Amino acid sequence: MNLAILADIHANLEALTACLAHAERQGAEGYAFLGDLVGYGADPEACLAIIQRHAAAGAILVRGNHDEAALAGLGLDMNPAAREAALWTRTRLSAAERDFLAGLPYTVERDGTLFVHASAERPQDWEYVSDERAARRCLAATSASLIFAGHVHHPLLFHSLREPGREGVAAFVPQTGSAVTLTPGRRWLALAGSVGQPRDGNPAAAYLLFDTARRLLTWQRVPYDWMSAAAKIRAAGLPEVLAQRLGEGW
Amino acid sequence: MTGASLADYRLLGPFRAGAMAELFELEDADGQRWLLKRPRLAFGNHPACYAGFETEQMVLARLTGPQVPRCPAQGEDEQGPWLVLERIPGTSLEELAAAAPLPSTEVARLGLLLADALHALHRQNVVHQDLTPAHVILRPEGQAALIDFGLARHGDLPDLAGAESTGPLGTPAVIAPEQVLGRRGDPRSDLYAAGAILYRLATGRYPFGTAASAWGLHRRRWFDPPPPRALNPACPPWLQEVILRCLAVRPERRYASAAQLAVDLAHPEQVVVGERGQRPRAGGLGLALRRWWAERQPEASQAVKPAGQLARAPQVLVAIDTQSHDEALAEALRLALRRLIALDPHWRVTCVGVLEPSLLTEQEESGELARGFHTAQLVALHHWARPLALPPERIRFHVLTGGDAAACIVDQARRDHADHILMGARGSSALRRFLGSVSSRVVAEAPCSVTVVRPLSGG
Structure with a gap:
């Protein structure tokens, strides 16, 4: 099966619809949404409506820190722009949408594959798995041979041998469109990159395609109308920085 | 590729045991022989053993062509990971x-x-x-x-x-x-x-x-x-x-x-x-x-x-119509070549002209005349390239012989691993109407990019 894995959508409707249309053209048959469905962007309701339709059709969903912040709490661990966006998002959500977000699990495990927003090690602590040490702790916290995560907003692939005593973790920056065979003797941790707010200097939306039968993993980049997404952020009165960064990908 | 099962093959027996992996011989339903490769996973083996096997799994899944063994199936069973490889005779x-x-x-x-x-x-x-x-x-x-x-x-x-x-x-x-x-x-x-x-x-x-x-x-x-x-x-x-x-x-x-x-x-x-x-x-x-x-x-x-290294080392084939005597076109071709190689430090150029065998055989059997035509072509190719003053180790000259100029050029491009063909348009001469356009056939059949060059017209 061709599984499309989308992380960190951040209420960016233009990016989400562009990625879903792209995935459909690539033959995606299943979907996984790795959290941070809302927060930062100006279209939480429209994005949630689309994601809920996929959830009803069997898509995998997990919760992100921005989804949690949109429900409750003071967001004291967030930067000021993120906190402001979270409080704004909270005012926009209906009771049904809040219930939907509140029902999202921290992790989902399916056929030896773990789906999580941040780290498999204490997922509720929202650690950034951005280096080999964090990746090693994340891999050590689960027996799953493959982990899909988001949160970092960079496409990255960590891997380590299964053999006891030789589990050193190495990192690899994947090339767009270049399929990586996930060999069976190794454990893999794939960061999908961000749909709605890429931060690797490339403003194009990022998502992952996984061919489960052939175990081929391919990172995709989809150019989308970030100007409309930025204009909506400005029109909503959200912090200017959230609009500005979309066109530059930081 | 991956996803196929070992059940599709019949195990014939051991083929060879290496330091890193063991090979077995397989037969498929059509009677074709294949090799089964399994890495040595036992404790004490070189750490690169398994990584080497994984590398083959990854890389062979991406490679195509007769220059590499085909790899129709790979997977893992209770004995560990395996690969089915083409058994290359020879x-x-x-x-x-x-x-x-x-x-x-x-x-x-x-x-x-x-x-x-x-x-x-x-x-x-x-x-x-x-x-x-x-x-x-x-x-x-x-x-x-x-x-x-x-x-x-x-x-x-x-x-x-x-x-x-x-x-x-x-x-x-x-x-x-x-x-x-x-x-x-x-x-x-x-x-x-x-x-x-x-x-x-x-x-x-x-x-x-x-x-x-x-x-x-x-x-x-x-x-x-x-x-x-x-x-x-x-x-x-x-x-x-x-x-x-x-x-x-x-x-x-x-x-x-x-x-x-x-x-x-x-x-x-x-x-x-x-x-x-x-x-x-x-x-x-x-x-x-x-x-x-x-x-x-x-x-x-x-x-x-x-x-990236190959992108900096383009192989350019310039096809020159030595019969044309169109100096404006010759100059336009030289300019196009200069532009093409300007950015890449490791370019190589092959200049070719095509000699029609009918010119040789019908008139005389003597090899001397043939050599004469050949030399004249070669001189014309050198004459075309002289104003460019390219270093001699970077440029080659060939006179191709064949009745079908387009086929000769495409064939040479294949042999030379050409990345780009540069050639002149023949214009709207009576000859072109009669023979058809060589360049359009080269464009259609070439294994690489083709640029068809026209001189700037005064009007």
Whole structure:
């Protein structure tokens, strides 16, 4: 099966619809949404409506820190722009949408594959798995041979041998469109990159395609109308920085 | 590719047991023979064993063409991971090298097959990194196939083999100096190995022997091997030039691509022989000291990916209609060529003209006239190129003979691994209406990009 894995959508409707249309053209048959469905962007309701339709059709969903912040709490661990966006998002959500977000699990495990927003090690602590040490702790916290995560907003692939005593973790920056065979003797941790707010200097939306039968993993980049997404952020009165960064990908 | 099952094959028995992996023979439902490869996973095996097997799983899944073994299925069962590989029939270069020193024409023929296969591999963004004579098999159909990709490096995939090892990865007889220092991923490392193989075919021995000792490996970073002609006086200077160029210590002094090596091996008469080809003995201690010092200077060149290196070394074919006498078109072609090669430091150009055999046979049987036409064409090609003042080692001239000019040009482009064809439009002459456009057929049939050039018109 061709599984499309989308992380960190951040209420960016233009990016989400562009990625879903792209995935459909690539033959995606299943979907996984790795959290941070809302927060930062100006279209939480429209994005949630689309994601809920996929959830009803069997898509995998997990919760992100921005989804949690949109429900409750003071967001004291967030930067000021993120906190402001979270409080704004909270005012926009209906009771049904809040219930939907509140029902999202921290992790989902399916056929030896773990789906999580941040780290498999204490997922509720929202650690950034951005280096080999964090990746090693994340891999050590689960027996799953493959982990899909988001949160970092960079496409990255960590891997380590299964053999006891030789589990050193190495990192690899994947090339767009270049399929990586996930060999069976190794454990893999794939960061999908961000749909709605890429931060690797490339403003194009990022998502992952996984061919489960052939175990081929391919990172995709989809150019989308970030100007409309930025204009909506400005029109909503959200912090200017959230609009500005979309066109530059930081 | 992956996903197929071992149940589709019948196990015939063991084929060969190597240090890193075991091979078994399989038969499919159609009676075709295949090989099953399983890594040695037992405790105490070299750490690169398993990573090498994984590398093959990853890289072979991405490769296509007759230059590599097909890999129809891979997977994992209770005995561990496995790969089904094409069992390539044919003779390995190792078997042929037993009779070395071989005549130079035979060395050139085998080297050309190797260079063709290597270029096809590098074009797919993969460096072999362990190119030994035993890993080159000549198929009965005539092409060379490369096997054993356990140390290979794909420019777009994680380097699993490299990550598992801190020391040099490769075979002492053929390993390149930069590989000895742990640098992986440069396609010119394979050209060094190709040079070591040619050296062996031409002289009967390897340039630096086969010792795996530190001195055996590291000597090649500073010292030259004895020139092939010192070991086998029958080795012509052009072949020594080619071999020593492959064996240059610094990658940037070797051929920039396997295609450039292939072109030289296909046309020995056009190899520009310099001091290197005539050299009676290896450079001495002074040269070694200078290299030792140079190695300590900061790296001038960036690490390259195979595909990136090839992109900087385009092979351009210019097809020239020597009958046209259209000076404006000739100048427009020269300008187009200047623009095409301006950005890429390692370009090579081949200029071709096409001679119609009907001109030769109908008028006279004598070979003298044919030679006359041939010479006239060659002179015209040189005349076209003269204003460009290109360095002679970068440009080749060929007169092709054939009634079908488009087919001749396309065929030459294929043989030369051309990345780009440049040719003039014939304009709206009566001849064009009668014969049809050569350029449109070349555009349709070429294996690469084609630019059709027109002169700027006054109106």
